[in-house]
Amino acid sequence: MSLWVDKYRPRSLEDLHYHPELSARLRSLAGSGDFPHMLFYGPSGAGKKTRVACVLRELFGAGAEKLKIEQRVFLTPSKRKLDVNVVMSNYHLELTPSDVGTYDRQVIQEILKEIAQTQQVDLNAKQRFKVVVINEADQLSRDAQAALRRTMEKYMSNLRIILVANSTSKLIAPIKSRCLLVRVAAPTPEEMESVLAYVAKKERFDLPPEVASGIVAEATGNLRRALLVLEALKMQHPDLNAEKLEIAKPDWETYCTKVADLIVAEQSAQRILDVRAKLYELISHCIPPSLIIKTLADRVVEQVDEALKADIMHWAAFYEHRMRQGNKKIFHLEAWVVKVMSIYKHFMFDIDLTGFDE
Amino acid sequence: MQSFLKPPKQQPKHAVDPALQPWIEKYRPKTMDDISAQEHTVQVLKKTLGSNNLPHMLFYGPPGTGKTSTILALSRQLFGPELFRSRVLELNASDERGISVVREKIKNFARQTPRAADAEASRGYPCPPYKIIILDEADSMTQDAQAALRRVMETYAKITRFCLVCNYVTRIIEPLASRCSKFRFHTLDASSNRTRLEYVAHAEGVAVTPSVVDALISTSDGDLRRSITYLQSAHRLSASTTPPGEIQARDIQEIAGVIPDAVVNRFAGSLGVEGEDVDMDAKKGGYDGVRKAVQELVMGGYSAMQVLSQLHDIVILHPLLSGRQKSRCALIFAEVDKNLSDGADEELQLLDMGLRVWKALR
Numbered sequence: 001m002s003l004w005v006d007k008y009r010p011r012s013l014e015d016l017h018y019h020p021e022l023s024a025r026l027r028s029l030a031g032s033g034d035f036p037h038m039l040f041y042g043p044s045g046a047g048k049k050t051r052v053a054c055v056l057r058e059l060f061g062a063g064a065e066k067l068k069i070e071q072r073v074f075l076t077p078s079k080r081k082l083d084v085n086v087v088m089s090n091y092h093l094e095l096t097p098s099d100v101g102t103y104d105r106q107v108i109q110e111i112l113k114e115i116a117q118t119q120q121v122d123l124n125a126k127q128r129f130k131v132v133v134i135n136e137a138d139q140l141s142r143d144a145q146a147a148l149r150r151t152m153e154k155y156m157s158n159l160r161i162i163l164v165a166n167s168t169s170k171l172i173a174p175i176k177s178r179c180l181l182v183r184v185a186a187p188t189p190e191e192m193e194s195v196l197a198y199v200a201k202k203e204r205f206d207l208p209p210e211v212a213s214g215i216v217a218e219a220t221g222n223l224r225r226a227l228l229v230l231e232a233l234k235m236q237h238p239d240l241n242a243e244k245l246e247i248a249k250p251d252w253e254t255y256c257t258k259v260a261d262l263i264v265a266e267q268s269a270q271r272i273l274d275v276r277a278k279l280y281e282l283i284s285h286c287i288p289p290s291l292i293i294k295t296l297a298d299r300v301v302e303q304v305d306e307a308l309k310a311d312i313m314h315w316a317a318f319y320e321h322r323m324r325q326g327n328k329k330i331f332h333l334e335a336w337v338v339k340v341m342s343i344y345k346h347f348m349f350d351i352d353l354t355g356f357d358e
Numbered sequence: 359m360q361s362f363l364k365p366p367k368q369q370p371k372h373a374v375d376p377a378l379q380p381w382i383e384k385y386r387p388k389t390m391d392d393i394s395a396q397e398h399t400v401q402v403l404k405k406t407l408g409s410n411n412l413p414h415m416l417f418y419g420p421p422g423t424g425k426t427s428t429i430l431a432l433s434r435q436l437f438g439p440e441l442f443r444s445r446v447l448e449l450n451a452s453d454e455r456g457i458s459v460v461r462e463k464i465k466n467f468a469r470q471t472p473r474a475a476d477a478e479a480s481r482g483y484p485c486p487p488y489k490i491i492i493l494d495e496a497d498s499m500t501q502d503a504q505a506a507l508r509r510v511m512e513t514y515a516k517i518t519r520f521c522l523v524c525n526y527v528t529r530i531i532e533p534l535a536s537r538c539s540k541f542r543f544h545t546l547d548a549s550s551n552r553t554r555l556e557y558v559a560h561a562e563g564v565a566v567t568p569s570v571v572d573a574l575i576s577t578s579d580g581d582l583r584r585s586i587t588y589l590q591s592a593h594r595l596s597a598s599t600t601p602p603g604e605i606q607a608r609d610i611q612e613i614a615g616v617i618p619d620a621v622v623n624r625f626a627g628s629l630g631v632e633g634e635d636v637d638m639d640a641k642k643g644g645y646d647g648v649r650k651a652v653q654e655l656v657m658g659g660y661s662a663m664q665v666l667s668q669l670h671d672i673v674i675l676h677p678l679l680s681g682r683q684k685s686r687c688a689l690i691f692a693e694v695d696k697n698l699s700d701g702a703d704e705e706l707q708l709l710d711m712g713l714r715v716w717k718a719l720r
Binding site: 025028029032034036041042043046077143146149150153156167168169170173174176177178180181183184185186220221290293294297301306309310313314316317318320321324325 | 612
């Protein structure tokens with residue numbers, strides 16, 4: 001019994017529901033025998049990995065789906081041992097560099113060289129090369145990316161690399177210029193609704209259009225999330241037609257809304273303490289701080305005057321940036337809260353708080 | 359029994375089907391004469407071919423200008439394909455290049471006296487009595503490793519020449535830089551870029567229209583490698599459709615990750631930048647308008663850096679904005695670019711940039 005997200009994940013390029021042009025391109029590339037290095041990028045939940053899996057299947061046939069997990073040990077220059085789990089089939093291998101932290105360069109170098117120097121053993125294999133899929137490629141350190149550069153050119157004969165990233169901004173130019181860039185945009189609301197309807201049909205229940213559009217509006221282009229919400233909803237209310245349905249938001253989002261309400265309702269030292277406790281709560285539940293600040297800012301902005309919106313967003317961006325450079329996330333979250341309160345109070349009561357800014 | 363004694367069939371070691379080779383490797387210049395642009399450097403280096411004397415060298419310049427190609431072509435012309443393997447050591451960032459490698463691998467290679475050239479192998483090549491060590495992407499070597507090179511370079515100068523290749527000459531420590539004669543590789547101008555692209559396209563039998571070549575040149579900023587890769591990718595795409603289509607300038611932009619003009623113009627319009635094909639209703643969107651435009655971009659999967667650079671071009675070249683407005687925008691762009699390269703959240707930064715530009719232009 002698997003989740004619907006996995007159960008109805010398209011297995012081949014024909015089954016993909018949206019971006020038909022992209023699928024046609026991928027199919028013809030996979031068939032042409034002249035397969036380049038590729039870089040898939042797009043927002044999360046848009047279907048990048050699904051497409052990569054489909055391409056692998058198109059390249060190698062069903063054998064690419066027989067996965068095994070292997071534990072590999074790497075030795076860093078400082079003689080520290082690193083255990084890395086590598087997901088692999090006979091034809092490809094998947095790496096997630098964030099698993100290895102700062103030693104990603106060594107792992108990339110060793111694994112790629114090893115793959116590159118061994119030829120495909122299986123004589124029946126459709127392709128002469130193997131594929132290395134690197135997930136979250138935008139998390140690779142600069143060093144690791146530099147290490148990829150020549151390797152990608154040198155071992156082109158028996159190695160292809162597929163990079164998967166959320167954005168190309170953090171990839172160095174030499175890597176981008178060596179790959180075929182494939183943009184996977186988020187599905188449009190109509191496309192998402194059609195996917196939801198498809199899943200509902202397969203699961204044999206009736207999905208009223210209003211519920212579908214409600215879910216899609218919540219999911220903001222993230223199909224994975226839409227499907228998860230749909231499944232949760234179906235579990236809670238077996239009959240989707242009957243009552244007025246409330247589409248459940250994730251807990252942390254409702255919690256963020258509450259915090260935003262607190263900020264707008266009162267601005268005082270005591271309130272900062274309350275908010276602080278709540279922020280700690282969120283962080284200790286492993287919600288990424290940058291997501292917290294983003295959601296909070298969104299919620300606060302909904303409730304304030306037009307003149308304040310731009311400022312609040314500006315400071316959110318400012319403190320989010322500081323947060324990346326700094327060490328302790330909570331400081332910057334708090335700083336933002338205080339800033340917002342100060343701006344708000346300044347605006348509402350027209351109190352001169354210029355001295356406070358410094 | 360006979361079959362055992364027979365020498366095993368000679369298999370070509372790296373049997374790469376030339377059709378599958380990346381064009382950048384296939385059309386890498388084989389001789390110094392093939393190198394596009396860089397007349398000055400080529401001229402100086404050609405003299406060394408005749409005089410058998412080569413200084414330590416430091417090649418620097420932006421990517422895709424032919425640094426690695428030049429040194430490879432030079433050493434091939436010096437030693438010929440046979441001796442190339444024993445006389446040239448090429449190390450790049452994909453090899454481990456810490457201080458230990460400098461101490462062992464590089465030093466050992468540098469120490470060996472080159473064997474007397476085999477008369478047959480060296481026929482037709484000058485084959486000077488020294489070896490060459492190429493340190494590609496030398497700016498990614500650590501300071502310590504560079505420091506360890508200093509003495510090695512001097513001690514074995516008689517039998518080994520070094521060639522450092524890098525993008526940023528400032529990252530090479532001063533003592534190393536002063537031991538080398540420096541060659542700057544400048545960005546390729548449009549005309550030599552065009553000649554080379556047309557040559558490759560012709561050799562591959564790909565039909566390209568001038569507009570496609572223009573798109574290639576403008577998207578690649580003088581980086582020849584990039585434009586050739588784009589050309590190959592575009593060719594792959596167009597050839598693999600049935601029936602094989604022609605390459606469109608639009609394809610090149612999609613491959614290069616350039617955002618379609620219509621999308622950027624619409625975004626610019628919602629920030630209050632007046633354009634030709636922008637309906638001015640979008641301008642009055644205020645906060646919500648900007649927010650919606652940003653969300654559209656993020657959902658489309660476009661990279662924030664790309665948005666920034668294209669928006670920058672629109673604003674700076676805009677005919678109607680005042681100098682003051684432009685400079686305000688330039689300040690904002692610079693700040694956001696810094697934040698983005700620090701790894702800040704793309705959506706927030708884009709939103710912040712949008713709102714501030716919108717304010718600045720009001």
